[in-house]
Amino acid sequence: MTNGVTTPRAGRRSRDPQARRDALAAATIEIVAEVGIGRTTHRAVAARAGLPLGATTYYFPTLDALIAAALQKAADDQEADLQVWADHLRDAPDLAEALVGLVDDYMSDRRRARIEFELCLAAARDTALRPLAQDWLQGLHALLAPHVGDEAADNISALLDGTMLHLLVTGAPLNASALTAAIRTLAA
Amino acid sequence: MTNGVTTPRAGRRSRDPQARRDALAAATIEIVAEVGIGRTTHRAVAARAGLPLGATTYYFPTLDALIAAALQKAADDQEADLQVWADHLRDAPDLAEALVGLVDDYMSDRRRARIEFELCLAAARDTALRPLAQDWLQGLHALLAPHVGDEAADNISALLDGTMLHLLVTGAPLNASALTAAIRTLAA
DNA sequence: CCTCTTCTTGTACGTTCGTACAAGTACGAT
DNA sequence: ATCGTACTTGTACGAACGTACAAGAAGAGG
Numbered sequence: 307m308t309n310g311v312t313t314p315r316a317g318r319r320s321r322d323p324q325a326r327r328d329a330l331a332a333a334t335i336e337i338v339a340e341v342g343i344g345r346t347t348h349r350a351v352a353a354r355a356g357l358p359l360g361a362t363t364y365y366f367p368t369l370d371a372l373i374a375a376a377l378q379k380a381a382d383d384q385e386a387d388l389q390v391w392a393d394h395l396r397d398a399p400d401l402a403e404a405l406v407g408l409v410d411d412y413m414s415d416r417r418r419a420r421i422e423f424e425l426c427l428a429a430a431r432d433t434a435l436r437p438l439a440q441d442w443l444q445g446l447h448a449l450l451a452p453h454v455g456d457e458a459a460d461n462i463s464a465l466l467d468g469t470m471l472h473l474l475v476t477g478a479p480l481n482a483s484a485l486t487a488a489i490r491t492l493a494a
Numbered sequence: 495m496t497n498g499v500t501t502p503r504a505g506r507r508s509r510d511p512q513a514r515r516d517a518l519a520a521a522t523i524e525i526v527a528e529v530g531i532g533r534t535t536h537r538a539v540a541a542r543a544g545l546p547l548g549a550t551t552y553y554f555p556t557l558d559a560l561i562a563a564a565l566q567k568a569a570d571d572q573e574a575d576l577q578v579w580a581d582h583l584r585d586a587p588d589l590a591e592a593l594v595g596l597v598d599d600y601m602s603d604r605r606r607a608r609i610e611f612e613l614c615l616a617a618a619r620d621t622a623l624r625p626l627a628q629d630w631l632q633g634l635h636a637l638l639a640p641h642v643g644d645e646a647a648d649n650i651s652a653l654l655d656g657t658m659l660h661l662l663v664t665g666a667p668l669n670a671s672a673l674t675a676a677i678r679t680l681a682a
Numbered sequence: 683c684c685t686c687t688t689c690t691t692g693t694a695c696g697t698t699c700g701t702a703c704a705a706g707t708a709c710g711a712t
Numbered sequence: 713a714t715c716g717t718a719c720t721t722g723t724a725c726g727a728a729c730g731t732a733c734a735a736g737a738a739g740a741g742g
Contacts, residue, residue: 321718321720323719326719342616343532344532348700348701349700357721358722360703361719364719364720368700416618423618424615426662427530427612429663430604430662431528431608440664457675461672461676463660464656467655468652468657468659471614471655471659472631472651472652474615475618475627477621477624481648485649487645492676492680509688509689509738511689535728535729535730536729536731545691546691546692548690548692548693549690551731555731556731557731683742684742685740685741686739686741688738689739690735690738691734691735692734692736693732693735694731694732695731695733696729696731697729699727699728700725700727701724701725701726702724703724703725704721705720705723706720706721706722708718711715712713
């Protein structure tokens with residue numbers, strides 16, 4: 307049984323440029339989360355993606371462009387997740403409690419949680435990354451503002467970001483009741 | 495007029511090992527704040543300190559040790575500053591307002607403000623750095639707890655760290671009145 | 683004075699990096 | 713079928729890296 311339409315010969319892999327771009331971006335995110343932007347290299351990304359070194363420079367003109375594309379993809383993924391959050395919060399009987407539950411879930415993948423702060427720190431240094439980082443932060447704000455107003459949304463999003471950073475540093479689990487209470491206080 | 499007790503010959507510089515250690519640590523902090531831990535190199539540090547490359551490896555066995563010493567020094571400086579904060583807050587008529595004033599001052603040096611987050615992110619990845627980062631975060635908590643209690647100190651310190659991160663990303667100035675109001679709310 | 687230890691410095695080694703590129707393969711268009 | 717473009721891959725190159733080290737200079741102790 308020889309195969310159908312798009313299966314390639316053995317030895318050489320299938321041609322699918324878009325899939326390669328995506329795989330490289332996904333691999334880059336992983337590497338960034340693991341070793342940081344400053345130690346992310348073409349070779350580490352290629353190895354993670356299971357692609358040859360040359361693929362990284364074929365699809366992205368420079369390492370910075372590769373990392374920027376990866377961060378963009380991470381931000382897109384985050385925004386999609388926030389859509390799910392928005393749905394949850396809309397139907398939730400208790401906003402603060404529901405929000406803390408979502409945050410707790412989010413923090414169960416600490417590697418992924420680091421990406422946001424990696425982006426923020428990079429944006430603090432490099433103004434070219436600031437629009438992307440601001441959009442990321444604005445996502446949480448936009449989620450909260452309809453429920454609690456603009457200023458409270460500012461404060462709660464800062465509280466959440468600060469709390470998540472503390473969790474990453476301590477490695478401790480989230481203190482849900484304390485955070486819930488603080489959110490309720492700020493939301494009033 | 496030939497010189498006094500400790501002045502060395504020309505060409506070779508004076509011997510002062512402790513001063514060199516300190517100068518290397520100080521230069522390392524600057525480089526870390528500018529390019530991040532991952533892109534900090536022996537050569538950049540030596541150039542910033544105005545010392546030869548060999549000095550970096552003579553005083554610190556490895557690059558990680560040099561960076562760790564620099565972060566330790568930054569944490570010590572921070573703790574000393576927090577002592578000054580504590581004095582200010584003790585005499586302040588309005589805790590929230592005084593605190594926001596201190597934060598606003600602190601954020602006027604954005605390069606320095608980045609160091610805390612650089613340390614936190616490094617600690618999130620490398621557990622060896624966690625005690626140092628936790629001490630840093632705990633400093634703010636210890637400053638606040640006598641005034642507002644343990645749980646409110648947790649929440650306010652998270653709020654402040656999150657707010658400072660947002661400021662670094664946006665480059666915007668601090669919204670003092672909004673932050674003051676939020677602190678008052680959480681302190682109650 | 684001499685001597686030993688500590689510090690200083692320039693240089694060198696092997697590795698890894700970003701990036702370039704030639705040679706080759708696949709596939710749509712003609 | 714052929715041709716040309718788009719993609720694939722291995723390899724190469726110069727630069728920068730972490731670290732080691734030899735040779736010398738400085739200052740304390742005798």
